[in-house]
Amino acid sequence: MTPVLQISNLTKTFGRLKAVDDLNLLVEKGNVFGLLGPNGSGKTTTLGIVLDIIKTPTGSYLWFGEEPSHISRKRIGATLETPFFYPYLSAVNNLRIVARIKEKPFKRIENVLKIVDLHHRMDDKFRTYSLGMKQRLAIAAALVGDPEVLILDEPTNGLDPLGIAEIRNLVNRIANEGLTIILASHMLDEVQKMCSHVAVLRTGRILFSGSVAEALNENDIIEVSSNNLELLSLGLKNFDGIIEIRKEGNLLVLKVKNEIKPTDINEFLIEKGIVLSHLSLRKKTLEQQFIEVLQA
Amino acid sequence: MFRLLNIEWEKLRTYRAFWVMVILYVFVLFSMIFAVPALLDYIAEHAKENLALKAFKAIVFNFPDIWQNITFVASMRGFIKIFLAILVVIFITNEFSFLTVRTNILNGMSRGEFVAGKLQVIFFLTLLSTLAVFLAGLYLGLTQSPVRSLSSVFSKMHYLLAYFLEVFTYLTFALLIGVLIRKTGFSVIVLLLYLIIEPIIQYYVPEDYDKYLPLNAMNHVIWSPNTSLIKVKTPEFNMDFQEFISWADAGVCMLYAGLFTGLVYLYLRKKDL
Numbered sequence: 001m002t003p004v005l006q007i008s009n010l011t012k013t014f015g016r017l018k019a020v021d022d023l024n025l026l027v028e029k030g031n032v033f034g035l036l037g038p039n040g041s042g043k044t045t046t047l048g049i050v051l052d053i054i055k056t057p058t059g060s061y062l063w064f065g066e067e068p069s070h071i072s073r074k075r076i077g078a079t080l081e082t083p084f085f086y087p088y089l090s091a092v093n094n095l096r097i098v099a100r101i102k103e104k105p106f107k108r109i110e111n112v113l114k115i116v117d118l119h120h121r122m123d124d125k126f127r128t129y130s131l132g133m134k135q136r137l138a139i140a141a142a143l144v145g146d147p148e149v150l151i152l153d154e155p156t157n158g159l160d161p162l163g164i165a166e167i168r169n170l171v172n173r174i175a176n177e178g179l180t181i182i183l184a185s186h187m188l189d190e191v192q193k194m195c196s197h198v199a200v201l202r203t204g205r206i207l208f209s210g211s212v213a214e215a216l217n218e219n220d221i222i223e224v225s226s227n228n229l230e231l232l233s234l235g236l237k238n239f240d241g242i243i244e245i246r247k248e249g250n251l252l253v254l255k256v257k258n259e260i261k262p263t264d265i266n267e268f269l270i271e272k273g274i275v276l277s278h279l280s281l282r283k284k285t286l287e288q289q290f291i292e293v294l295q296a
Numbered sequence: 297m298f299r300l301l302n303i304e305w306e307k308l309r310t311y312r313a314f315w316v317m318v319i320l321y322v323f324v325l326f327s328m329i330f331a332v333p334a335l336l337d338y339i340a341e342h343a344k345e346n347l348a349l350k351a352f353k354a355i356v357f358n359f360p361d362i363w364q365n366i367t368f369v370a371s372m373r374g375f376i377k378i379f380l381a382i383l384v385v386i387f388i389t390n391e392f393s394f395l396t397v398r399t400n401i402l403n404g405m406s407r408g409e410f411v412a413g414k415l416q417v418i419f420f421l422t423l424l425s426t427l428a429v430f431l432a433g434l435y436l437g438l439t440q441s442p443v444r445s446l447s448s449v450f451s452k453m454h455y456l457l458a459y460f461l462e463v464f465t466y467l468t469f470a471l472l473i474g475v476l477i478r479k480t481g482f483s484v485i486v487l488l489l490y491l492i493i494e495p496i497i498q499y500y501v502p503e504d505y506d507k508y509l510p511l512n513a514m515n516h517v518i519w520s521p522n523t524s525l526i527k528v529k530t531p532e533f534n535m536d537f538q539e540f541i542s543w544a545d546a547g548v549c550m551l552y553a554g555l556f557t558g559l560v561y562l563y564l565r566k567k568d569l
Contacts (some may be wrong), residue, residue: 051402053569071408078402088311097306100299102405153377185399 002065004149004180010059012045019045020213027182027197032175034191034212035184038286039200043184043202044081045204047153051078064148077142079150083134087127088224091118091137094126095144109144111178115170116140131158138224139167149180157188168194222254222262224269225278235274239265250277299415301420303405304387308417313386318421320427321379329377329432368508374385377463378487380421381470388414398569411561418467426460445553458546473559547557 011018020042027033035043048054052068055205085094095109110221113119116136121129129137135158140212142150152171156164171194175181185191191198192212199209212263226232232252236242244255255264262281269276308314391397402409433456470487477483 048568054397055566055568070401070404070409073406075404076404080398080402084399085395086307086396093306096402097303098399100303100306101400101405103299103404141399145403175302200477210525 001029002286003061003062004031005061005182006051006065007046007061008059010046010049010057010061012049012054012057019204020049023059023204023206025206025209027198028179029180030178032171032181032183032194032196034195034197034198035201035227036186036188036191038186040203041186041201041269043186043201044153046201047078047080047151047182047184048155049100051076051080051151053080074104074145075147076149076151078153079135079142079155080151080153083141085126085134085137085141088125090125091129091140092261093121094137094180095141098141098144103146108146111145115168132160132163132286135159136163138208139170149182150174151182151184153184154186155183156185158231160185167247201284205212218257220258220260221282222260222265223248223251223278223280223282224254224257224265226274226276227252231271232274232276234267235272236265238275239268294295300409301416304413304417308387309492311387314383317379317383317386321376321383321425324379325376325425325428326432329429329436333436345503376426377466377492378423380425380463381467381487382484383421384418384467384470386415388477388479389480389483390472391480393480395569401569407564408561409558411564414470414560415472415557418464418471421466422460425463426456429459430456435481461546461549461553465556467552468553468560470558472560475563 003026005025007023007028010020012020023042035046037043038114044165045054046285049057049061050068051073052070061068064075066072069074074100086097089097091113092109095112096106097104099109106166111117113122118133118136118140121133127135128135135155139152139155142152142165151234155171157253158168159167168190171183173196175196183195184192195212197209199213216221224232229247229250229252233245236245236252236254241257241260242254243257246253256265262279265278322527391400395412401407405413473486473490474483
C-alpha cells in the first residue's frame with residue numbers, strides 16, 4: 001500500500017531559524033495522524049511545505065507515492081493556521097470558488113455547510129463571521145472537495161467547549177468513513193482522543209513517532225500506599241524493576257518497567273511483611289509522556 | 297479553457313469596487329471621446345473661421361483615420377487607462393491582503409494557474425476597452441464622417457489592435473507593481489508616481505533611446521493623431537505625425553508585456569505565501 005504521505009529528510013530554514021530539521025514521516029491510508037508539539041515546533045511549517053505554501057525546503061516529500069503537484073492537492077482538503085476567505089463574499093460563494101479550483105461539483109456545498117453547522121449563515125458575508133464560524137468554514141472548505149486526505153491545523157483553535165466537542169465528533173465520524181486525517185495540535189488530550197498515530201515535534205525535530213497505543217504503553221505507573229510510607233519506601237528499594245519512586249501526597253508513585261504488574265509488587269511486599277492500603281495501576285497519559293519527552 | 301476565468305469571475309462578479317471602476321472607466325472614456333465633437337461644435341459656433349473648423353472636424357473624424365485619432369485620445373498618457381490599472385492593482389493586492397492567494401494554492405491551484413487567471417482577466421478588460429473604443433468610433437464616424445464606404449470604415453483598424461497591445465502591456469505593468477508591493481494604497485501611489493517619473497527620466501535619456509522606456513514604448517505605439525490636413529496645408533507647423541505603426545514600437549511593447557508577465561510568474565513561483 002503506497003503511503004499517503006511520505007516525508008524524507010525535510011529541512012527548512014528561515015534566515016537563522018531552522019524551523020524544520022531533518023524530518024522523516026510516514027502516513028498510511030486510514031491513519032488519523034496527530035502532529036503534536038508546542039507552539040513553534042514546526043507543525044505548521046511542515047504542513048505548509050507539503051501543501052506547497054512554503055517553498056524551497058531541502059529534502060523531499062511524496063503525496064500518494066507521486067511527485068507533489070497541484071493536481072494531487074485537489075485530492076486533499078486542508079486548513080492552515082487562520083482561515084482566509086474573501087470577506088465580501090458569502091460562505092456559499094467562497095465555497096463555490098473552492099469547488100471550482102478543485103474541479104468538484106457544487107452540490108456538496110450545502111451538505112458540507114450543514115455538517116459544520118453553518119447552513120443558517122450560508123448567505124452572510126464572511127466578514128460578519130465570528131472566529132469560530134470562520135474556523136468551521138475552513139473545515140467546510142476542506143471537506144467540499146470530497147477529499148481522500150484531510151489536513152487540519154489546530155482545528156479547535158478559538159472554539160468554545162461546545163465547538164471543540166463538535167469538531168472532535170466530526171473528526172471521529174470522518175475517520176470512520178475511511179479518510180486519512182492529519183491533525184496538527186498542541187493539545188495533548190485532543191490528540192490522545194482522536195488520533196491513531198502520533199508524531200511529537202520539538203524545534204523542528206521529531207522526537208517520537210508511532211501509534212498512540214504504543215505511546216501510552218511506556219512505563220506504567222503503579223500507585224502504592226500504606227500506613228507507614230517510610231517503611232514502604234525502604235521496602236521497595238530492593239525491588240528490581242522500579243525506575244523511580246515519587247511521593248505524591250500520601251501515595252508513593254512508582255514508575256516501573258513494562259513487565260512489572262501490580263501483583264508482582266504486592267507479592268514482593270507481602271514476603272517482607274509490609275501491608276498495602278492502596279495499590280493501583282495508573283495508565284500513563286500522553287500528557288505525561290509529552291512533558292517527559294520534552295524535558296529529555 | 298475558461299475554468300480559470302470562471303474562478304476569477306466568481307471573485308469579481310459580486311465585488312462592488314470592480315463594477316464601480318468598470319462603469320466609471322467606460323463613462324470617462326466615452327465622455328472624453330464624445331466631448332471632442334461637442335467641443336469643436338462649440339468653438340465653431342463662436343469662431344469666425346467656421347469653414348476651417350468644419351473641415352478640421354471632417355478630417356479628424358474621417359473614416360479610416362478616425363481609428364488612429366480615437367485610439368490616440370483613448371490612450372493619452374495614461375489619463376484614462378489609469379482606471380483600469382487601478383482595478384488590476386486592486387484585484388491582485390486584494391489576494392495578498394486577504395491572504396486568499398494562500399487559500400487558492402492550498403485548494404489545488406498551481407502558482408502558474410493563479411497568474412494565468414489574472415492575465416485572463418487583464419485580457420478581457422483590455423478587450424472590453426477596445427470594444428468600447430470601437431463602438432464609439434463607429435458611432436462618431438457614421439455620424440460625422442463624409443466618407444462612409446465600407447472599405448474605408450474597416451481599413452486602418454489595425455490601430456485598434458495597437459491600442460489593445462498598448463492597454464494590455466500597461467495592465468501587465470500594473471499587475472507587476474501589485475505583485476511586488478502587495479499593498480493596495482501603496483501600489484496605486486507608485487503607479488501614479490511612475491507616470492510623473494518616466495517623463496523625467498525621458499528628459500535625461502538620449503533621444504534615440506527614450507522610446508525604449510516602458511511607458512513611452514506603450515504610448516509610442518500610437519503617438520499622434522493623423523492630421524494630414526496639417527501636413528498638406530501648413531508647412532510652418534512642421535509637426536511630425538504618424539502615418540503608420542512602426543513594427544519596432546509594437547515589438548518593444550510586446551517585449552515589455554512578456555517581460556512583466558514573466559517577472560510576475562517567476563516572483564510568485566518561489567515565494568512563501
